[in-house]
Amino acid sequence: MYRQAYYDEDFLNQFNTGNDFYMDDVEDSYPESIRRKSLKLPDVRSVDVSRHFTRLSEMNYSVDLGMYPLGSCTMKFNPKYANYAASLPDFRDIHPMESQLKTQGTLEVMYNMQQFLVKISGMDYATLQPSAGAHGELTGILIVRKYFETRGEIDKRNEIIIPDSAHGTNPASAVMAGFKVVEVPSNENGLVDLEALKAAVNENTAAFMITNPNTLGIFDDQISEIATIIHNNGSLLYYDGANFNAILGITTPGKMGFDIVHFNLHKTFATPHGGGGPGAGPVAVKSFLMDFLPVPIVVNDKGTYSLFYGLKNSIGKVSSYNGSFGVVLRAFSYVLKNGNNLSANAKRAVMNSNYMAKKLSKYYKIPYKQLKKHEFVLSTENTGRKALDISKFILDYGIHSPTTYFPLIVKEAMMIEPTESVTKKDMDYYIDVMEKALSVPEEELKQSPVNTSVHRIDEIGAARNLILKWPAPTENH
Numbered sequence: 050m051y052r053q054a055y056y057d058e059d060f061l062n063q064f065n066t067g068n069d070f071y072m073d074d075v076e077d078s079y080p081e082s083i084r085r086k087s088l089k090l091p092d093v094r095s096v097d098v099s100r101h102f103t104r105l106s107e108m109n110y111s112v113d114l115g116m117y118p119l120g121s122c123t124m125k126f127n128p129k130y131a132n133y134a135a136s137l138p139d140f141r142d143i144h145p146m147e148s149q150l151k152t153q154g155t156l157e158v159m160y161n162m163q164q165f166l167v168k169i170s171g172m173d174y175a176t177l178q179p180s181a182g183a184h185g186e187l188t189g190i191l192i193v194r195k196y197f198e199t200r201g202e203i204d205k206r207n208e209i210i211i212p213d214s215a216h217g218t219n220p221a222s223a224v225m226a227g228f229k230v231v232e233v234p235s236n237e238n239g240l241v242d243l244e245a246l247k248a249a250v251n252e253n254t255a256a257f258m259i260t261n262p263n264t265l266g267i268f269d270d271q272i273s274e275i276a277t278i279i280h281n282n283g284s285l286l287y288y289d290g291a292n293f294n295a296i297l298g299i300t301t302p303g304k305m306g307f308d309i310v311h312f313n314l315h316k317t318f319a320t321p322h323g324g325g326g327p328g329a330g331p332v333a334v335k336s337f338l339m340d341f342l343p344v345p346i347v348v349n350d351k352g353t354y355s356l357f358y359g360l361k362n363s364i365g366k367v368s369s370y371n372g373s374f375g376v377v378l379r380a381f382s383y384v385l386k387n388g389n390n391l392s393a394n395a396k397r398a399v400m401n402s403n404y405m406a407k408k409l410s411k412y413y414k415i416p417y418k419q420l421k422k423h424e425f426v427l428s429t430e431n432t433g434r435k436a437l438d439i440s441k442f443i444l445d446y447g448i449h450s451p452t453t454y455f456p457l458i459v460k461e462a463m464m465i466e467p468t469e470s471v472t473k474k475d476m477d478y479y480i481d482v483m484e485k486a487l488s489v490p491e492e493e494l495k496q497s498p499v500n501t502s503v504h505r506i507d508e509i510g511a512a513r514n515l516i517l518k519w520p521a522p523t524e525n526h
């Protein structure tokens with residue numbers, strides 16, 4: 050259905066923006082002086098490359114191997130049909146500078162995905178450009194900035210309010226976009242402390258940024274009241290869509306009163322996450338903010354699709370070309386395949402999370418009494434054991450640990466998000482291992498993991514001293 054469509058050239062020339070040109074022209078235009086004569090590549094036999102990557106893949110753990118309940122990071126099974134769609138030559142082999150006339154099918158996918166995101170979020174327009182959730186946040190907050198700039202208010206509106214349960218990328222994005230961060234505490238129910246919010250909102254407030262359900266897995270049912278407080282102050286309401294999987298097809302940020310939303314396609318639509326990318330973090334906005342979106346957006350003129358650059362107050366481009374099209378295509382495949390079942394996935398994800406929370410509450414403290422949505426947070430404090438030791442111990446049983454020590458407002462936190470793609474058997478096994486972690490001698494826990502290819506590592510050193518070049522020192526080990 051989405052093969053490239055070929056149209057009559059005369060007809061399409063009417064829509065030609067003048068930006069189209071062909072790859073042959075590009076190649077001919079490189080001056081001889083900047084063309085590389087040789088390339089210094091490592092001289093490696095193909096069998097060694099193959100063994101190297103196979104060895105690495107066997108040392109690794111992935112969603113293809115088992116349950117990966119990394120709360121707030123949502124590691125769903127990545128369906129193979131989506132990879133198949135992304136590998137179709139008609140999509141895979143297009144150069145991003147290929148003529149719009151020849152890439153109508155690709156533009157149609159992008160347009161339909163924009164429209165789909167608009168619909169499920171209750172917004173009016175969307176951009177697919179940002180390359181990750183955090184990048185979507187930065188894009189959204191730059192839109193907030195530009196909005197107040199055009200109103201001549203940016204000198205005054207220089208603060209973004211963020212709850213203390215927020216993901217670290219929220220304050221980071223606000224600061225990167227040039228705002229000051231004002232933190233509001235959560236109340237005894239894990240929700241926004243409304244009195245503290247009212248006290249924090251003033252003429253300096255540009256926006257309030259929140260994810261709902263929040264990182265405790267709790268839906269903040271005060272959201273309409275929050276929207277009124279924020280809008281009455283002339284400020285904007287930003288929805289961090291990391292937890293969209295809990296509300297997909299059930300409610301929308303639009304209904305809750307939000308003005309800007311980002312999506313983490315890898316979380317909600319089962320695309321690969323990757324260490325910070327390649328991913329996709331589209332942003333959708335209400336119509337009064339459309340003019341600020343990054344350019345280009347894809348538009349549809351009676352069935353002909355084109356890239357539209359004419360947004361007067363656009364924040365510019367936030368990605369080269371059109372962002373991570375391969376990821377958008379995988380997400381679009383997931384949407385088409387699941388169709389009307391998207392809300393069933395959300396319900397199943399919520400049910401699984403509550404099943405695990407209930408079972409684990411026999412052994413661990415589950416702070417905050419409310420029903421949880423797609424994820425929940427437990428504390429190991431009551432067990433006298435460290436969350437870190439438990440998260441290392443369970444690796445020996447062939448499962449991935451939950452997000453550990455986040456959110457910061459829960460001591461010895463482990464944040465579990467099973468998603469809809471696990472079975473009861475998977476969850477029961479996980480629960481048994483979590484129980485076992487409390488019955489083994491403390492010493493055994495401290496020495497774990499012993500069955501993994503690497504044991505306890507210097508985590509800071511591993512992140513700071515990355516070795517990315519061949520030959521990898523582990524080759525002979």
Ligand SMILES: Cc1ncc(COP(=O)(O)O)c(C=O)c1O
Pocket residue numbers: 120121122181182183184215216218219260264289291292313328330
């Ligand atoms: C609540 C929340 N917001 C934002 C992000 C950032 O998303 P990404 O990893 O796509 O950059 C995350 C990531 O886990 C998150 O959990």
